[in-house]
Amino acid sequence: MPGIDECLLEAMTLPGARGAALVDWTSGLALGTVGESPVGDHETSAAEAAELARAAAEYESFAPDAGDVGARRAAVGETGDRDADEGASSVEDLIVSTRAGYHVLRFVVTNFDSSLFLHLWLDRDTGNLALARLRLRDLAERLVL
Numbered sequence: 001m002p003g004i005d006e007c008l009l010e011a012m013t014l015p016g017a018r019g020a021a022l023v024d025w026t027s028g029l030a031l032g033t034v035g036e037s038p039v040g041d042h043e044t045s046a047a048e049a050a051e052l053a054r055a056a057a058e059y060e061s062f063a064p065d066a067g068d069v070g071a072r073r074a075a076v077g078e079t080g081d082r083d084a085d086e087g088a089s090s091v092e093d094l095i096v097s098t099r100a101g102y103h104v105l106r107f108v109v110t111n112f113d114s115s116l117f118l119h120l121w122l123d124r125d126t127g128n129l130a131l132a133r134l135r136l137r138d139l140a141e142r143l144v145l
Contacts, residue, residue, distance in 0.1 A: 004032040007143050011120050014135055016127025018101065019120075021046055022108075022143075025053040026115045038103070038121055049119045053105050056091045093133060102129055106136035108143055116145075 002010060004022050011020040012035055019035035023046045030046035037045040056062045096103040101124045108116040118136050122129065 002139070002142055003144055005034075007118070007139050008032050008034040011118065011136065011139060014120070014122070014128070014132050016101075016123040016125070017120060017132075018123055019045075021049075021119045023050055023053070023117055023119055024115055025050040025057065025117055026113070031116070036121070038101075046119070049103070049105060049117075052094060052096070053107070053117050056094050056105075057107070062091055093136065095129065095133075098124070100124055102127055102132070104129070104132050104136055106133075106140050108140045110145060118143075 008020045008022065011017060017035065019033070019037055019042075021033040021042060022031045023029070024031060028047035028050035030042050033042040033046070039045050039048070091107060093107065094103075094105040096105075102122040104118075104120045104122065106118045106120075108114070108118060110116060118140055120132055120136060122132055
C-alpha cells in the first residue's frame, strides 16, 4: 500500500502525466506534489484546484448528501463503491478539459474527514483520460495516510 510520495510517483507513470498532487480541499494545501504545476507554483495550483473540488463536494446539485459527511462515507463505503440501497449520490472525480490538457481530481475516502483529493495534470496529446481515471481510483483506494 503506497504512501503519499509513492502514490504520486505512481501517478506520474501514466502516459502524458505532467504533474500530480495530493490536496486537502478544505485548506487548499498540497500534502505532496511531483512534476510540473500548470501555473508554475504547486501551492497556487493546489489552492485553485481545491476551490473547484470544494464546490463540487459541497454544492447540493453535485452531491446532495454533502452536508452529512457520515452519510457520504456510508454511501461510498471504505472502498469507494456506492451502496445502491442508500440511494445517495457523491462526487467521485472531476475532469476539467483545457486546450492543452486534462485535470483529473479524484476524491479520496478516508477514515477521518474525507477532504482529500488526488490532482493529476495530463497532456492532452499524449494522455489517456480513461486510463488515468481508472488508475487514480485504484491509487485513491490503496493510499495509506
